[in-house]
Amino acid sequence: MWDWNYAFEVLPDIASALWVTISATLVGFVLALVVGLIWTLLIRSNNKIISNVADGIVKFIRNTPLLVQLYFIFYVFPQFGLSLEPFTAGVIGLGLHYSTYLSEVYRSGIESVGPGQWEVATALNFDTRKTWTRIILPQAIPPVLPVIGNYFITMFKETPLLSAITLVEILQTAQNIGASTFRYTEPLTIVGVLFLLLSYPASVALRQLEIRVTERY
């Protein structure tokens, strides 16, 4: 059933595809972090139109499946003249989808900062931008870091979805190997183990972070 020789033979190929998975996660997550904050700020805008439109887009993205969004970006956008590489399309899809979750996380962080901090910022004559960068965000972000980290790990584990838009990440690599040798057990097991080896330590580290954050706040 399990052939160690075969497993070691295919391991390098699968492991080398790992960097695609990791870089898609990293780029996608940075995108999600930035776009998520933009959503939050737009939704908080005093302009009702901006606020409602942003809120509507966020709800739409959050309540439709990531896979459908990926297909749409990869297969439908070209019809409007926007052809994207699988990696680019995948990163945009992941980033956009997770930005809507992170937007919610930022919101809860920002709401946990009391109204007094806004008032004292006014009393000390801070402008809007510096109120955010110096006073509100430095208090809003640390408490929600563990939640942000959780989304990072979840997103990492969702990257195999990108194989659906032909990105050759580790799952697709394993599948390709399986398809050519008709032996799926070893390659797919290796994929699972690689994910486990990366996400488990990450979640342990996150737990440590959570403890430190709770101690501080």
Added chain:
Amino acid sequence: MSEPIVRYNNVTKYFDDLQVLDGIDFEIQPGEKVALIGPSGSGKTTFARLLMTLEEITDGTIEVEGDYLWHEQDDNGDLKPASTDHLRKVRSNIGMVFQHFHLFPHMTVLENVMEAPVTVQGRDKKEAKKSAEDMLDKVGLLDKADTYPAQLSGGQKQRVAIARALVMDPKVLIFDEPTSALDPELVGEVLDVIKDIADQGDTSILLITHEMDFAKEVADRIAFFDGGKIIEDGPPSEILYNPQAPRLKEFLERFMNTQSSPE
């Protein structure tokens, strides 16, 4: 008398349908210390918060050193709502100390006091640090410069908050019930600091308080608020010992009773 530093002209404030200030005219002279007293809900806090621009004015105008706070004059001399820049410029003359301190929990005591001079006034970091330290020395907390607010007592927090407001060198400093959130044994140290500021500074002070003895000690003038109006306004000796308005008499009586009755 010299030009007043703050002038309220027929100021009215509504929260939705609820009127909290009813056509108030009021002046504060440079260096004058004014205490505002009155029952809760009488409008004294809203009165002060309008000056700090924490609430929006409904009607009337407020002038600070002759500049409109909430308005700007257009080319025809007509008043229009102030731009953000104008509001910030006029507001820079005003400072405030809050009942619940509102220190920045993510900064050390020194950083709390240094932050606005550097970020808002664009002052040189070294120079701002020096004046922040001087200010902390003044409120007796220089030895706490590197601790975080969470490790301070309420009285110490309020003293840091006072240093943080003072370092901006405001022309008018508002104290909104600065000791109401403190344990009784910590009230004294904060009142001492406020007394010092009142005694040495040429900063005008607007003090909202329930501490009548303290108001008497610090204030040049006491204004009694009731029902969104200033009912009586005069030197402490007049207001506290020779009140005219029936509602002020009633307020003071009730106040003296609660003061002397054991809890």
